[in-house]
Amino acid sequence: MDDGAVFKALADPTRRHLLDRLFERDGRTLSELESDLDMTRFGVMKHLRILEAAGLVVARRSGREKLHYLNPVPIRLIHDRWIDKYTERHVSALAELKAELEDSA
């Protein structure tokens, strides 16, 4: 909904790490997410709240557990709004070149 909240959420390395963890395996508890972070539970909760406010993480109850899911739609909307408009042609040309070079390597 608000590009600013998404950019702000993505600006922090811990929050990007949390998104990468959810990308690897979606639907995790707070305990799982904090397990490899050198940070207090409250610190991780604070980061998750910012990610939730930006719509990048959705928390849903499953029985007694609260599971966190990666919601990629806001990133897609930023892509549509910013990347498509300014650089899509250049980016896709470069991506194709990279794919071709890597395939032939």
Place this chain on the structure above:
Amino acid sequence: MSTTIAPATTQVYQVYIRATPQQIWDAITTPEWTARYFHGARITVTADHYDSFSPDGDRWGDEAVLEFDPPRRLVHGWRSLYDPEMAAERSSRVTWEIEPQDGDYCLLTVVHDQLEGAPKTATSVAGQGWMGVLSNLKTLLETGTPLF
């Protein structure tokens, strides 16, 4: 860039859309709307059944409707009949939730779960799948024109 990570068996997508619950409900359940943002699929949802047809009239979806509570909540089965390998996989489930927010917009949540018996479908709907459909739906409802 490719990835070998196993797709999630529960996937959650959310998007804010500046539209009324009824407009979003109609966009999800009537073929005139779905054809404009859902890969051209002509989808008809009634309290009894979920039907989806390709632009050429091929059957893409033929599912039971599990919950039908217009304009707030819809739950239906999912099997991707447009692909023979995915069509052979077990059925999964799609839940749509429409929640009005302060102001003139709604929060649309799509949960695609019970994908344990459908790994190819899970990969197909993840990433560009639902994300593309939902961003296209948002753009269509807010601007009158889909993205692609």
